[in-house]
Amino acid sequence: MEKRVVMCADGQSLRNPAMVGLAGEPLDALGWLACASGAEECRKAARLLSAVEEAWIVSCDDMEPINVAAAVKRDDPSKRVFVVSCGQNGSMASRVANAGIDGLWSESQFLKRFSQVKRACADLETKAQSENAPRQEPLRRMRKVSAQAPAPTSASGVVAEGVASVPQQAVGNAVQGAKPAVAESSEHALQPHAAAATSKSAAVIAVASGSGGCGKSTVSAIAAALVAKAGLAVIAIDADLQFGDLHYLLGIKEPLRIEEALAEPSRLDRLGEEARKGVALIAAPRRLEMSEEVASELSGVIAKAAALCDVVVVNTGAFWSDAQAAAFEAADAVLFLMDSRPSSLRATTHAVELCARMGVATTSFTFVVNRHDRTKLLSAVDVSCSLRGAHAVELPEGGRDVDELLGSGYVQELIDSKNPLVASAKELLGRVLPEDRREALESVKAEPSRKRRSLFGRGG
DSSP states (O other): OOOOEEEEOOHHHHHOGGGGTOTTOOGGGOTTEEEESSHHHHHHHHHHOTTOOEEEEOOOSSSOHHHHHHHHHHHOTTSEEEEEOSSOOHHHHHHHHHTTOSEEEOHHHHHHHHHHHHHHHHHHHHHHHHHOOOOOOHHHHHTTSOTTSOOOOOTTOOOOTTOOOOOOSOGGGGSTTOOOOSOOOTTTSOOHHHHHTSOOOSEEEEEEESSSSSOHHHHHHHHHHHHHHTTOOEEEEEEOTTTOOHHHHHTOSSOEEHHHHHHOHHHHHHHHHHHTTSEEEEEOOSSGGGHHHHHTTHHHHHHHHHTTSSEEEEEEOSSOSHHHHHHHHHOSEEEEEEOSSHHHHHHHHHHHHHHHHHTOOOTTEEEEEEEEOTTSSOOHHHHHHHTTSOOEEEEEOOOHHHHHHHHTTOHHHHHTSOOHHHHHHHHHHHHHSOHHHHHHHTTOOOOOOSOOOOTTSOOO
16 A cells, blocks of 8 residues: 555554554554654655655754644645644644644544544555445545544644543433434444545534623525525534424424434435525434434535535534534634624634534634624624734624514514615625625625515504
8 A cells, every 4th residue: 555644653663563652553664654753754755755645743853843734734735734732832833833733633633534544544554455446536435434534734723632522422322212313224324434535515604602691593594595595505404413303493393403414315415405495404413412413424425415516505503512513614704703702703703613622623714793782892803913913704783673573483574674684694695605606695685575574463
């Protein structure tokens, strides 16, 4: 097998892999891995081994690791280069970003990536031997399959070591009498790597925040309805896996639940037809205890949905987990919401730092001050200054109509009104959607009815 990765580590660590967390790994015997202990040796291997796609700089005998990484990246900018550091901090993250290096990994992130590549290459080797099939590029196939895989770190970004990772076990089975909702057979379950291989056509927009109560579900519902009104096929995914209520806001009484889509992938295939008639929805799990089980499959669900429609809108939850990372990894644009409380801005800052430490790029983020008016303390300018020049916009307070109509599932009536929140949301979507879909959105006009009866008995 051709060498796919160059790993630079000091000679003592290469002789005793347990020092870098790889106890029992025969590093010299791994056909996909080229090891080097010196800076020049690492650079030479990265330059001369044509199949190498990634370089992992753990330590070095004769140069500081970050300088080795910068040199390898400068030699060939197309290669993905990562620095592994057990003692991560904001200063190190800034140095990595300024040097143009793709990311800063903790030891746990490095070990996860090592295991993923090792597994992928072993599967590829087995398949090639049994079927005599041509070998594929395992790293490219894996780059966006899992929210747990470390991704590039952006210059604006840094996630705390020890961030809770979503368990993989079937939590729902622990409940007495509960039947597993997700298919266990690999032939039927929607596996992330299989879905990611599907050709993507949709623009994926994720809606997130650093704290709860910022209006993510409201903005997600309005965004999905606006896209549908423009005549584009749209699938909304409620990735608030514990307490998602997007189906209520969209007025969909019997939505397809994410655990049902995983158990019966054919139902997800049919969702593409529904998306051309209006907003199609993949709702949050019916049972809260299923949230941990389906979180690990979210990246595959997003990838599959993206092959079925024009736009995918992903609503995320307030509790941060692998679900957020999966949504960010898949998204072409992220609308990161906050409200006008200073505490909301602090939570946003913490979340951005978390993204950087996880290696999640934040270049696609648009920061949004939701429910803004002139009397509030926080503006887009304040946010931009606090986040070192990040792009920030404002969405105005929509008033009573937003809560009243969305709370009763009348999203279309809200879209047809001349509500300032809807108008601003449409403008914001126009900035983040691709040009071909943006043109369709421009055709959406408010078409208010002549008179609307209030849901609480007051005249409209």
